[in-house]
Amino acid sequence: ETGVTQTPRHLVMGMTNKKSLKCEQHLGHNAMYWYKQSAKKPLELMFVYSLEERVENNSVPSRFSPECPNSSHLFLHLHTLQPEDSALYLCASSQEYLAGDTQYFGPGTRLTVL
Amino acid sequence: AQSVTQLGSHVSVSEGALVLLRCNYSSSVPPYLFWYVQYPNQGLQLLLKYTSAATLVKGINGFEAEFKKSETSFHLTKPSAHMSDAAEYFCAVSDGTSGNTPHVFGKGTRLSVIA
Numbered sequence: 001e002t003g004v005t006q007t008p009r010h011l012v013m014g015m016t017n018k019k020s021l022k023c024e025q026h027l028g029h030n031a032m033y034w035y036k037q038s039a040k041k042p043l044e045l046m047f048v049y050s051l052e053e054r055v056e057n058n059s060v061p062s063r064f065s066p067e068c069p070n071s072s073h074l075f076l077h078l079h080t081l082q083p084e085d086s087a088l089y090l091c092a093s094s095q096e097y098l099a100g101d102t103q104y105f106g107p108g109t110r111l112t113v114l
Numbered sequence: 115a116q117s118v119t120q121l122g123s124h125v126s127v128s129e130g131a132l133v134l135l136r137c138n139y140s141s142s143v144p145p146y147l148f149w150y151v152q153y154p155n156q157g158l159q160l161l162l163k164y165t166s167a168a169t170l171v172k173g174i175n176g177f178e179a180e181f182k183k184s185e186t187s188f189h190l191t192k193p194s195a196h197m198s199d200a201a202e203y204f205c206a207v208s209d210g211t212s213g214n215t216p217h218v219f220g221k222g223t224r225l226s227v228i229a
Contacts, residue, residue: 004157031216042221043204090157099210100146100165103217105157 002026004106006091012112013081021076021109023091029104031097032074034066037108038087049074050097081113116141116207120220128228133177133192135223137205140186145209147188148217149179152202161203164188175199200227 004025013019025032034046048056049068063085065077074091088108094101121136139145146165150158162173169181175198179190188205205220 006157043219045217048216092157094216097216099208099216100163101216102148102160102163103158105150105159107155107157 004091004093004104006089006106006109008109009107010110010112012114013078014114015081015083017081018077018079020078021089021091021111023074023076023106025072025074025091025093025104025106027093027095027104029093029095030071031094031101032068032071033092033094033103034074034076035090035092036087037090043090047076048097055097078111081111083113086111086113116145116209116218118205118207118218118220120203120205120223122223123221124224124226126226126228127195129197130194133190133195133199133225135190135203135205135225137179137188137190137220138186139188139205139207141207141209143209145207147179147181148206148208149173149177149188149190150204150206150219152204152222154201158204161190195225195227197227197229200225 007022031050036044046060047066052068067075090108091106092103094103117140119138148163149161152158162171164181172178177192202222202224204222206217208216
């Protein structure tokens, strides 16, 4: 595997379910990101981890819970979601958490909440 | 605070015609500027990046962008559109000032190419 991978690619869940999204980067990067992309809003940054420490949490509801066990893996744990949480969830990584660093994106997980 | 405005949520061009996608930014310090492309069912990938080394930046797939400080613009161009260029394009700014996230993205411009 190369680059940034995300699993699953598609997920349908009920409002009472608990599920997790997984992201893995094979680039040796130190920073990882979760974004939400929905049709009605621009790309929204949710969480940032740098060297496995959370450095940003942009007012995301507590029903989204991130986890970064090591610099290569990032999870997004989901519970009691709402239909408006249906979106494409993108994971990205960069060499460092620096302004000029290019971000490398995974293909995303398409989430549908029923 | 840094911000990005992409003019036009949808641009349509004929195959072989010039592509021009507009991006204006706001930043209190010299910024880094990026163009990313997103093909259907894929994540974003870097087209090109401005880092102050040269005002005209060449990217992949024949795209280029020119940094114009006086106009606070970083428009993306390609001389001749190809059907495979149909995608969503995002401009992003990053200036690294304290408290700012690495990238602030524009809302995106969807490019359609007509045969």
